[in-house]
Amino acid sequence: xxxxxxxxxxxxxxxxxxxxxxxxxxxxxxxxxxxxxxxxxxxxxxxxxxxxxxxxxxxxxxxxxxxxxxxxxxxxxxxxxxxxxxxxxxxxxxxxxxxxxxxxxxxxxxxxxxxxxxxxxxxxxxxxxxxxxxxxxxxxxxxxxxxxxxxxxxxxxxxxxxxxxxxxxxxxxxxxxxxxxxxxxxxxxxxxxxxxxxxxxxxxxxxxxxxxxxxxxxxxxxxxxxxxxxxxxxxxxxxxxxxxxxxxxxxxxxxxxxxxxxxxxxxxxxxxxxxxxxxxxxxxxxxxxxxxxxxxxxxxxxxxxxxxxxxxxxxxxxxxxxxxxxxxxxxxxxxxxxxxxxxxxxxxxxxxxxxxxxxxxxxxxxxxxxxxxxxxxxxxxxxxxxxxxxxxx
Amino acid sequence: xxxxxxxxxxxxxxxxxxxxxxxxxxxxxxxxxxxxxxxxxxxxxxxxxxxxxxxxxxxxxxxxxxxxxxxxxxxxxxxxxxxxxxxxxxxxxxxxxxxxxxxxxxxxxxxxxxxxxxxxxxxxxxxxxxxxxxxxxxxxxxxxxxxxxxxxx
Numbered sequence: 001x002x003x004x005x006x007x008x009x010x011x012x013x014x015x016x017x018x019x020x021x022x023x024x025x026x027x028x029x030x031x032x033x034x035x036x037x038x039x040x041x042x043x044x045x046x047x048x049x050x051x052x053x054x055x056x057x058x059x060x061x062x063x064x065x066x067x068x069x070x071x072x073x074x075x076x077x078x079x080x081x082x083x084x085x086x087x088x089x090x091x092x093x094x095x096x097x098x099x100x101x102x103x104x105x106x107x108x109x110x111x112x113x114x115x116x117x118x119x120x121x122x123x124x125x126x127x128x129x130x131x132x133x134x135x136x137x138x139x140x141x142x143x144x145x146x147x148x149x150x151x152x153x154x155x156x157x158x159x160x161x162x163x164x165x166x167x168x169x170x171x172x173x174x175x176x177x178x179x180x181x182x183x184x185x186x187x188x189x190x191x192x193x194x195x196x197x198x199x200x201x202x203x204x205x206x207x208x209x210x211x212x213x214x215x216x217x218x219x220x221x222x223x224x225x226x227x228x229x230x231x232x233x234x235x236x237x238x239x240x241x242x243x244x245x246x247x248x249x250x251x252x253x254x255x256x257x258x259x260x261x262x263x264x265x266x267x268x269x270x271x272x273x274x275x276x277x278x279x280x281x282x283x284x285x286x287x288x289x290x291x292x293x294x295x296x297x298x299x300x301x302x303x304x305x306x307x308x309x310x311x312x313x314x315x316x317x318x319x320x321x322x323x324x325x326x327x328x329x330x331x332x333x334x335x336x337x338x339x340x341x342x343x344x345x346x347x348x349x350x351x352x353x354x355x356x357x358x359x360x361x362x363x364x365x366x367x368x369x370x371x372x373x374x375x376x377x378x379x380x381x382x383x384x385x386x387x388x389x390x391x392x393x
Numbered sequence: 394x395x396x397x398x399x400x401x402x403x404x405x406x407x408x409x410x411x412x413x414x415x416x417x418x419x420x421x422x423x424x425x426x427x428x429x430x431x432x433x434x435x436x437x438x439x440x441x442x443x444x445x446x447x448x449x450x451x452x453x454x455x456x457x458x459x460x461x462x463x464x465x466x467x468x469x470x471x472x473x474x475x476x477x478x479x480x481x482x483x484x485x486x487x488x489x490x491x492x493x494x495x496x497x498x499x500x501x502x503x504x505x506x507x508x509x510x511x512x513x514x515x516x517x518x519x520x521x522x523x524x525x526x527x528x529x530x531x532x533x534x535x536x537x538x539x540x541x542x543x544x545x546x
Contacts, residue, residue: 087438230431277451277484284436319479370486370494373435 002120005046006030007037007063008081009055013203016156017050020109021116025123034058038066041073047120048077050112051098053089054199061089064096077119081107083202085222085288085374104206105214108156110149153209157257160208164253170197175246179239188231194242195224201249211262212385213252219289219381220245223374237368241375248382255389267384268310269293272302272328273317273346278369282315282346285376291384299323306332311341313383316363318347326361333362340390342383346371427522427529429489436488448530451488455481459520462500466512474512475504493522 004026008014014030021028029044031037034055041049049067053060060080067073080098082090083105090101100115174194181187198221205214223242227234255261269286271293273279279295286293296302299320306314314332316325323331325345332338344365345358358366365383367376437443458481465473482497496519503512 088435091439275480275483276454277447277487280447281436281487317483319476321476369483370432370489 001025001027002048002123003027003029003044003046004048004050004116004120005037005041005044006050007032007034007055007060008050008052008203009033010052010200010203013052013207016207017109017112020113020152021123024113026116034060034063034066037063041067041076042070046076048079048116050079050116051081052104052203053080053082053086053093061092061096064093064098068097079112079115079119081203083199083218083221085219085377086225087288104203105218106206106209106211108153108207108209110153157208157210160204160210161257163204164257167197167201168250168253171201171246171249175243179243184231187234188228191224191228191234195221195228198224209262210257212256212264213249215264215289216245216249216252216378216381216385219374219378220249223372223378226372226374233372237366238372238375241378244382245378248386251389252385256385264290264381265384265388267291267312267387269313269315269380269384270302270305270311271295271315272299272320272325273297273315274299274320275317278317278346281371281373282376285371285373286380288373288377289381291380299325299328303328303331306338307335310337312387313380314338314341314343315380316343316345318345318358326357326363329358329361329363342387344379344383346376425491427490427492427526428533429491430533432487432489445534447488448534451484452527452530454484455523459516459523462516462519465504466500466509466516469509471504471507471509473504474509475501478504490526493519493526496522 002025004021006014006017006021006028008017008030009032011030011032014032018028018030029040029046031040035057037049037051037055038058051060051063055063058066060082064078064080067076067078077099078097080090080093080101081104082093082101084090084103093101100119102112102115171194174190174197178187178190178194181190198217202214202217202221205211205217220242223238223245227238227242252261269291271279271282271286273282273295274297276297279297283293283295293315294305296305299322303323305311316328318325320328325347329343329345332341332343342364343362344367345363346367347369355366365379367379433444433447437447458477461477462474462481465477478497478500482494482501485497486494496515499515500512500519503509503515
């Protein structure tokens with residue numbers, strides 16, 4: 001029987017994957033942190049490892065390095081679960097010797113199973129029986145029929161959705177603690193705690209197949225990781241973005257579990273900035289969420305585009321020659337197509353007067369240069385997803 | 394936009410990073426580097442070719458902007474000083490030029506006030522800082538360059 005070791009700190013996620021793999025005839029074991037995972041690997045002698053990159057005590061990348069350093073395991077397939085917004089972490093995992101990197105956002109158990117078959121082959125043939133979604137590995141493994149598979153997935157989703165009210169209470173409590181932190185040490189501790197909670201939401205929503213929730217949680221997880229690792233970026237803007245994201249996650253918990261809300265919708269985004277490097281940074285931040293955009297440097301060209309096309313979101317620089325971002329925003333609000341299109345101003349001008357000008361011109365949001373790339377990504381995701389819940393224009 | 398969960402398994406060339414101090418070396422005084430390489434690395438996802446291209450673009454654009462700033466300061470054209478300094482500060486902040494940005498912000502501020510009181514001195518300091526940035530980036534890019542004869546990435 002082929003053996004698979006799962007190293008994953010979220011017991012629910014680990015058990016769901018164990019269950020799925022066990023009923024398909026694989027022998028599985030799970031470890032909740034890197035150190036115990038390495039110990040278990042030496043005794044269990046797996047044919048493959050499934051590894052979460054974000055682990056307590058020892059990071060997933062460190063675990064890969066340890067594994068690759070041992071002659072017996074230097075070629076062992078290691079399937080890594082990661083957050084697509086943590087691009088540097090994924091790069092580190094490749095460099096350390098990961099065999100495959102899989103996005104947690106859209107990897108329900110069926111996807112992992114298919115990948116495992118392609119990597120190490122089938123599990124052993126077993127007698128039919130239905131799997132459970134209770135979290136414990138099945139004792140009598142059985143192959144899934146597609147009907148049973150759908151039932152299994154629906155069970156996972158139902159369990160996850162039932163847990164959402166309690167999850168939201170915990171997220172809001174974590175956010176309150178963060179906002180009320182009165183020392184730098186307390187603030188960092190609270191950011192880390194919120195980060196761990198959001199990491200769990202990402203993983204659980206991913207296996208439940210709730211893509212929009214998983215996406216937003218993954219982006220927020222990456223933002224919180226950045227704030228934890230570079231505390232100088234903790235400021236009013238980033239904390240406001242964190243709070244807005246928790247708030248919108250609450251909205252998605254209520255409205256984003258419908259079957260038609262399980263993809264990131266295609267969106268049309270316009271970026272207007274007269275400076276090429278800033279435009280590039282905005283486009284890069286949008287691409288992190290697979291959001292495509294059109295960028296222009298001339299506000300007059302932008303106005304023409306806006307006059308003729310529908311956009312889901314507009315990013316505007318403020319200080320541009322010929323027409324300021326505020327002037328362009330005022331003009332676009334007079335266009336029938338863009339009375340309610342979200343507009344985010346991006347500028348180095350962060351004083352109160354400019355915030356007031358932003359609102360008076362009809363802007364919806366504000367981000368200050370130099371922005372964190374992931375902060376802009378999170379803002380864009382919120383505006384795009386929220387826009388898709390509005391009635392058609 | 395449904396997506397395959399498998400993340401592309403492409404390796405990119407190693408990114409340039411600031412040299413790390415040796416473990417047994419005495420702790421140096423904390424000094425802010427002219428360029429926060431993390432931002433450049435993040436923006437390019439650590440791809441050495443992309444970093445090189447972006448650095449070339451920045452150096453070319455900033456060289457032109459500094460020439461415009463110098464001319465505007467000499468001609469006492471406050472609004473031109475404000476406009477060019479603003480644009481240059483935006484790009485520099487985006488790429489993590491941490492010591493350069495405050496000088497440009499000061500020029501922008503003086504330009505906006507219409508009184509270029511110490512603009513000439515601030516411009517000189519900015520030009521000196523830009524030289525340091527050029528040297529720093531050249532050293533970083535050279536340290537990341539493949540050895541002669543190595544296969545292109």
